[in-house]
Every structure is written in C-alpha cells, then in structure tokens.
Amino acid sequence: MSATARKSAPLPDDIRAMKGGTPIVSLTAYTTPMAQMMDRHCDFVLVGDSVGMVLHGLPSTLGVTMDMMIMHGRAVARGLSKAMMVIDMPFGSYEEGPEQAFRNAARLMAETRAGAVKLEGGVSMSDTIAFLVARGIPVMAHVGLTPQSINTLGGYKVQGRGEAASNLIADAKAVASAGAFAIVLEKVPESLANDxxxxxxxxxxxxxxxxxxxxxxLVVDDMLGLFTAFKAKFVKRFAELGADGEAAIAAYAEDVRARRFPGPEHVFGDEAPEAQT
Incomplete structure (x- = not known):
C-alpha cells in the first residue's frame, strides 16, 4: 500500500494486511502542524503518551491523563486525512480490568476519532485485548520495554535478553491470539525481534x-532533533531542528537588543497602502 496512492485512511485490517510486505511507516504526533506534515508519508500516526515527557516536561509517561490524550488526539486528528490515527491508553486507564479498559478506550475513540488504541502488556493484557476487540475496539499491542512499567522493569533497559526471551515471545503470541492487529516491539535485541x-x-x-x-x-521530536533532553541509541536524527531553532532565537534576541528588528520593512507607515496588512 503506497502512502501517496491512498485515497482514504487505512483501517486496522489494512495495516494487518501489510505483514511481510512494504515496511509500515509510522511516527508519533501531538499537534496539528506535525500531523499535517506526516499525513501523506505515514501509514499510521500514533498519539503517544510520550507527549508527557516531550511536550509537558514530565519525568516519565506515568503522569499523562486521559484528558491530555484526548486534547492531543483531537489536535492530531485535525491534521490527518490519509494516515490512520492510533492513540495510547495512558497509565491507569486500563490495567484494572477489561470493563475499565473498554470504557476508557471507547471514550478515547469517540472523542478523538482515532482508528485504534494502543496499550502496553503481553500475556497479562491478553484477556483485556480480547474483550476490547470483541466489542469493536481495534487494539495495537506493545511489548518489550513498556514505559508505563519502568518502576517494575528497573528503568529504560533492553528487554528480552537471555532467558527472558521466551517470555517476550509468549507475550507477542498472546496478544496476537487475543486479536491485536499489530504489535510494537520496543528496545529488544535484534535477533529476538526477528524471531x-x-x-x-x-x-x-x-x-x-x-x-x-x-x-x-519513532517519536517525531526525536528524529527531528527537537527533543534534546537525551538521545536513545535507537534514534536516528534526520534533522537538527532543536539546534537550528535555538540559533534562530539567539539571532532574534541579538537583533532586538541591537534595535535591528523590527526593520523598516516590518513596521507600518501612517499612510500605508490599503492592501498592506
């Protein structure tokens, strides 16, 4: 499926059908302008709970709320017409049980027009995934490093090395059997990801x-070089917009202090032409 050839947003079944074909392209987005830029290039766009760290300065994703996800989900939806939107279920919105998960997933989809939700967890979440799918909620799963579980995982560590590999394989098979249409594998060894x-x-x-x-x-702010608090090994920066932006701000400040800005071309005369705005 070509991103430039699509006439409408793909459905979860369309993403599922891309298994083994042309690689699926996806990025996170939290705002309308970013969503507009990636719409024709991505197969799906994720409204990630990473928004808490990237845009709100939180130390982890654990403080992200349903209201935050809905606000950013609505913003992203305004910028998309070709890519499918998937939205993260925030910490505490689904772990209690399938009924809680359904209420919150249904709210997220209804209030943001997302095409699917994403939740973290493998075997432990398989019953919840099956419950949601049976009730019309498409689910993307997420195993390996699950940021909402960093307190029990001991931090942002690679998952699935050594004897732990069999557990991750079991997690992946469990969510697939439960009806997830795709699965995110985060920070796992290459050979295990291939298996x-x-x-x-x-x-x-x-x-x-x-x-x-x-x-x-990838998180779009990572790959554009906008988020510079830290850089994970798996991130490739395709631009350095953070450094460019800071340089532009420094130049602006220098021009203001030297009274070079605004210049004659940026101010209005007493008898400016009617078309001038």
Missing part, C-alpha cells in the same frame, strides 16, 4: 528492535 516477527501473523512495529520488523516508529 517474533517470523513467529506471529500480525505486523511488528520496531522501535529499538530490528530492520527486519514489519514497520518502524
């Missing part, structure tokens, strides 16, 4: 995993 990709029938979306995954995702 999982080959062992399940739904697409794998890698982030710090393997080029052999069925697709890739």
């Amino acid at each position: 999982i990709t080959q062992s399940i029938r739904i697409p794998t979306i890698g982030i710090g995993a393997s080029a052999g995954c069925d697709g890739q995702i």
Whole structure:
C-alpha cells in the first residue's frame, strides 16, 4: 500500500494486511502542524503518551491523563486525512480490568476519532485485548520495554535478553491470539525481534528492535532533533531542528537588543497602502 496512492485512511485490517510486505511507516504526533506534515508519508500516526515527557516536561509517561490524550488526539486528528490515527491508553486507564479498559478506550475513540488504541502488556493484557476487540475496539499491542512499567522493569533497559526471551515471545503470541492487529516491539535485541516477527501473523512495529520488523516508529521530536533532553541509541536524527531553532532565537534576541528588528520593512507607515496588512 503506497502512502501517496491512498485515497482514504487505512483501517486496522489494512495495516494487518501489510505483514511481510512494504515496511509500515509510522511516527508519533501531538499537534496539528506535525500531523499535517506526516499525513501523506505515514501509514499510521500514533498519539503517544510520550507527549508527557516531550511536550509537558514530565519525568516519565506515568503522569499523562486521559484528558491530555484526548486534547492531543483531537489536535492530531485535525491534521490527518490519509494516515490512520492510533492513540495510547495512558497509565491507569486500563490495567484494572477489561470493563475499565473498554470504557476508557471507547471514550478515547469517540472523542478523538482515532482508528485504534494502543496499550502496553503481553500475556497479562491478553484477556483485556480480547474483550476490547470483541466489542469493536481495534487494539495495537506493545511489548518489550513498556514505559508505563519502568518502576517494575528497573528503568529504560533492553528487554528480552537471555532467558527472558521466551517470555517476550509468549507475550507477542498472546496478544496476537487475543486479536491485536499489530504489535510494537520496543528496545529488544535484534535477533529476538526477528524471531517474533517470523513467529506471529500480525505486523511488528520496531522501535529499538530490528530492520527486519514489519514497520518502524519513532517519536517525531526525536528524529527531528527537537527533543534534546537525551538521545536513545535507537534514534536516528534526520534533522537538527532543536539546534537550528535555538540559533534562530539567539539571532532574534541579538537583533532586538541591537534595535535591528523590527526593520523598516516590518513596521507600518501612517499612510500605508490599503492592501498592506
């Protein structure tokens, strides 16, 4: 499926059907302008709970609320017409049980027009995923490093090394069997990501995993060099907009203090032409 050839946003089944084909392209977005820029290039756009760290300065994703996700989801939806929108379920909105998960997932989809929700967890979340799918909520799963569980995982560590590999394979198979249409593999060894990709029938979306995954995702502010608090090993910066932006701000401040800005071309005369705005 070509991103430039699509006439309407793909459905979860369309993403599922891309398994083993042309790699799936996805990025996170939190605002309308970013969504507009990536719309014709991405197969799906994720409204990630990483917004808490990237835009709100939180130390982790744990402080992100439903209201925050809905606000940013609505903003992203305004910028999309070709890419499908997936939205993260924030910490505490689904772990209590399937009924709680359904209420909050239904609210997220109804209030943002998202095409699917994403939640973290493998075997432990398989019953919840099955419950949601049976009631019309498409689910993208997420295993490996699950940021909402950093307090129990011991931080942002690679997951699935050594004997832990079998647990991750079990997680992936469980969510696939439960009805998830795709699965994010975050910060897992390359060989394990390849094994999982080959062992399940739904697409794998890698982030710090393997080029052999069925697709890739990055936080857009990471790959554009806008978020500079830290840089994960798996991030490739395709631009350095953060450095460019700071340089532009410094130049602006210098011009203001030297009274070079505003110049004659930026101010209005007493008898300016009627068309001048």
